[in-house]
Amino acid sequence: MKWALCGAAAVALLAGVPANAGDIEFKPIDTKKLVVQPSKTAANLAAGTINLVGQTAASAAEGNGYVKTINNLFGIKRTSPKVQAGPSALPAPNLYKSTQYKNYNVPVMPTYQTRR
Secondary structure, three states, X not given: OHHHHHHHHHHHHHHHOOOOOOOOOOOOOOHHHHOXXXXXXXXXHHHXXXXXXXXXXXXXXXXXXXXXXXXXXXXXXXXXXXXXOOOOOOOOHHHOHHHHOOOOOOOOOOOOOOOO
């Protein structure tokens, strides 16, 4: 019974396929006709509207006492650390002999010459 239903579904699918499904016709698509380019005025108006709505929502949330209370109770104040936490991942420079070499570029004290 199960195979009979599967076979009937397969025959129905094959019967629905048109005979010329393998033929492909090339039809170029005009991309400029479908694209709508807004003017600068409309783009600026949309950007201004989005900014206004965002600022209004932000100021309403900041001015709400309940939101402030919830943020103060459950919020975590993040501060940037002033110093590195824990030891540095880099090794200490005095572990390497190359840092203990004498510097060949030692400045020489200027000499005083008299004028004749």
